Amino acid sequence: MEVTRLFDILPHYKENYKPKDDVLAGKENGEWVKYNIDQYIEISNNISYALLHLGVEKGDKIASISNNRPEWNFVDMAIMQIGAVHVPIYPTISESEYRYILNHAEVKYVFISSKTLLKKIEHIAPDIPSLKGIYTFDKVPKANHLSELLELGNKHSAPDLVKQIKSTIKTSDLVTLIYTSGTTGESKGVMLTHNNIVSNILATKHIPPMGEEGRALSYLPLCHIYERMLTYMFQYVGISIYYAENIGTIADNIKEIRPDLMSSVPRLLEKVYDKIIMKGRKLKGIKKGIFFWAVNVGLRYELDNRNGFFYGIQLKIARKLVLSKWKAGLGGRFQLIVSGGAALQERLARVFTAAEIPILEGYGLTETSPVIAVSTLKKGERKFGAVGPPIPGVSVKIADDGEILCKGPNIMEGYYKQPELTAEAIDEEGWFHTGDLGVFEKEGQLKITGRKKEIFKTSFGKYISPQVLENKFNESPFIETTVVFGENQKYAAALIVPQFEHLRSWCGVKEIEYTTDAKMIKLPRIKKRIQKEIDFYNQFFGKTEQIAKVEILEKPFTVDSGELTAKMSLRRNTIAEKYKEEVARLFN
Structure with missing residues (x-):
C-alpha cells in the first residue's frame, strides 16, 4: 500500500515484508525484548482505543518524555492514527522548560519512561491546567502504568471508530509538535504534518544498502526529528530497529546485535576514533609503527580510487593489518553510519571509510523534517567535507549574504502560536531561511561554512x-x-x-x-x-x-x-x- 500518512507505515510493513520477531527491540533487565509487526499493531491499536475511551479527540496534544524504547513507537503510532498530535519532549531538560512546553502545547496526557522523570512532572502537574493524566513505561509504585491503558483499550476495543478517524486524516494535517531545544531563548514549537515527514522518508529510502535483512542500532533521542524520521524510514524499508540502553552501553550493544547501520553525531564518532588511537599509542615497537602507518594511509583516503594504483596497494595492506580490526571491533557488519546534527571532521569520514565503515554526512533542521541534503553511496553524491546534494523534491539556493534557503514539501507549517516568528523564518515566496551559511561545490554538493548569527x-x-x-x-x-x-x-x-x-x-x-x-x-x-x-x-x-x-x-x-x-x-x-x-x- 502507498504510505501517505505516518501510521500507514504499519500496514505497509505487514504487507511487504516477511514475518520476523524483531521489528522493534529494546533491552529490559539485561535481556532483549523483541516485537513482531502483529504485536506492534495490536499494542498501538489498544492504546488508541484507550485514548479514545478517555475522551481524546482529533487535534488534542499528547506528550512523551522518554528514552528510546519500543513503547515510544507504540504510543507514537497510537496517537497519530486517531488524529491527535504527538509532542515528544527531551528527558534531559529543566522543570521550567517542561512547565513551559506542556502549558504552551496545552497537553492533555503525558507518557513518561521512569520514576525519576515522573517526579519532575508530578511536581509541576498542578501548574498545567490542561493535564488530565500521566502514564509510565516503567513500573512505578502508585503510578498509572502503560499496561493499565492496554487493558482499558482491550476492554473498549473500537476498530471501526479508529478506521473511520483514519479516513478523515489528511496528509496536510498536523501530526507532531517538536519543541526545538534552541541555543538561546525559549523553545519554539515546530509544527510538522504527515506530508512533511513522509516526503523525507520517501526522499531518503534509497540510501540504506540493505533491506528487511538489516539491523539498525538507535541511540540518538527519538524526540528529535533526526532520529525519529530515520526510524520511520527504517520501518518503511523493513530494517529492524534495536534501541541502545543508553549512551554508555553503545559499545556493548553493538557487539551483541552486530548492526548494519546507525545514525550518529560527530561527537560520538570522535570519541570512538580517539579511543582507537589511544589503544594504538599503548603499542610498542614495530606494532606501533605499523598501526600509525595504517592510520595515516586511512587519513589520506579519497573516494572513487582517486589516489591511484600504488595507494590502492597500501590501502589493502593497511586494511589487512590494522583497519579491518576497527570494523570487527564495531560488530563486523557496519555498512553505513549516517552523521548529522553538527559538522563532521573530514579526517573521520576519510579514515572510517578507509576502514570500510562508510560515513554519510547529512544536513537539515527540525523545521525541515529534517533532511535538506544528504550524501549517498552513489558515485558523485558523496564528498568529504560536504553534506551531499539536496534531496529529491527540495530546492536549495544560496542568498546574497551566503545564507542557505530551501523550499519543498519538508518545510514546516510554522511555529505553534507564533505567527511573527514563522513570518521571519519563511518568506513570502515560501523560502525557509535556515540561518546557516553555505556554498555549493562544483559537483553539486552543499557545504556548510558556518552559522549566520554566530x-x-x-x-x-x-x-x-x-x-x-x-x-x-x-x-x-x-x-x-x-x-x-x-x-x-x-x-x-x-x-x-x-x-x-x-x-x-x-x-x-x-x-x-x-x-x-x-x-x-x-x-x-x-x-x-x-x-x-x-x-x-x-x-x-x-x-x-x-x-x-x-x-x-x-x-x-x-x-x-x-x-x-x-x-x-x-x-x-x-x-x-x-x-x-x-x-x-x-x-x-
Whole structure:
C-alpha cells in the first residue's frame, strides 16, 4: 500500500515484508525484548482505543518524555492514527522548560519512561491546567502504568471508530509538535504534518544498502526529528530497529546485535576514533609503527580510487593489518553510519571509510523534517567535507549574504502560536531561511561554512566564523571542545576543554603523575603541550583568524550541566555567562 500518512507505515510493513520477531527491540533487565509487526499493531491499536475511551479527540496534544524504547513507537503510532498530535519532549531538560512546553502545547496526557522523570512532572502537574493524566513505561509504585491503558483499550476495543478517524486524516494535517531545544531563548514549537515527514522518508529510502535483512542500532533521542524520521524510514524499508540502553552501553550493544547501520553525531564518532588511537599509542615497537602507518594511509583516503594504483596497494595492506580490526571491533557488519546534527571532521569520514565503515554526512533542521541534503553511496553524491546534494523534491539556493534557503514539501507549517516568528523564518515566496551559511561545490554538493548569527567581527573589522575554527581545533586528540570568542575584540580567543582521557594516557607515557583534572591543567608542562596543539592548528588560518589566547577548563561540557543542548550543540550564551571570568581573562 502507498504510505501517505505516518501510521500507514504499519500496514505497509505487514504487507511487504516477511514475518520476523524483531521489528522493534529494546533491552529490559539485561535481556532483549523483541516485537513482531502483529504485536506492534495490536499494542498501538489498544492504546488508541484507550485514548479514545478517555475522551481524546482529533487535534488534542499528547506528550512523551522518554528514552528510546519500543513503547515510544507504540504510543507514537497510537496517537497519530486517531488524529491527535504527538509532542515528544527531551528527558534531559529543566522543570521550567517542561512547565513551559506542556502549558504552551496545552497537553492533555503525558507518557513518561521512569520514576525519576515522573517526579519532575508530578511536581509541576498542578501548574498545567490542561493535564488530565500521566502514564509510565516503567513500573512505578502508585503510578498509572502503560499496561493499565492496554487493558482499558482491550476492554473498549473500537476498530471501526479508529478506521473511520483514519479516513478523515489528511496528509496536510498536523501530526507532531517538536519543541526545538534552541541555543538561546525559549523553545519554539515546530509544527510538522504527515506530508512533511513522509516526503523525507520517501526522499531518503534509497540510501540504506540493505533491506528487511538489516539491523539498525538507535541511540540518538527519538524526540528529535533526526532520529525519529530515520526510524520511520527504517520501518518503511523493513530494517529492524534495536534501541541502545543508553549512551554508555553503545559499545556493548553493538557487539551483541552486530548492526548494519546507525545514525550518529560527530561527537560520538570522535570519541570512538580517539579511543582507537589511544589503544594504538599503548603499542610498542614495530606494532606501533605499523598501526600509525595504517592510520595515516586511512587519513589520506579519497573516494572513487582517486589516489591511484600504488595507494590502492597500501590501502589493502593497511586494511589487512590494522583497519579491518576497527570494523570487527564495531560488530563486523557496519555498512553505513549516517552523521548529522553538527559538522563532521573530514579526517573521520576519510579514515572510517578507509576502514570500510562508510560515513554519510547529512544536513537539515527540525523545521525541515529534517533532511535538506544528504550524501549517498552513489558515485558523485558523496564528498568529504560536504553534506551531499539536496534531496529529491527540495530546492536549495544560496542568498546574497551566503545564507542557505530551501523550499519543498519538508518545510514546516510554522511555529505553534507564533505567527511573527514563522513570518521571519519563511518568506513570502515560501523560502525557509535556515540561518546557516553555505556554498555549493562544483559537483553539486552543499557545504556548510558556518552559522549566520554566530559570525562575529573583530575590532579590526575582520569577520570570523567560530564554527570553522572550532571544528578544526577539535581535531586535536588533546582537545574535546573549543569555544571561540572575539566579537569587537582585537583578536579571536578560545575556551578549551581538554580530552582528559587522552591527556591521562599521554601523562602515563611521559611518566607524569596524574592527580586530578583540575590540578593537571594548571601544570606548566600541560599548558605548554596544549599550546603546541593551538600553534599547530593555527597554521590552517590567516593571521587575523588565529586563536591568540586560550583558557583551559577543568570540566567537560554536558547536557546536564547546561553547556550543551540535547542534540549536543553549544549553548554559547550559557557558556559565556557561566565562564565570564575566564572569557574576561582571554582579552585582558
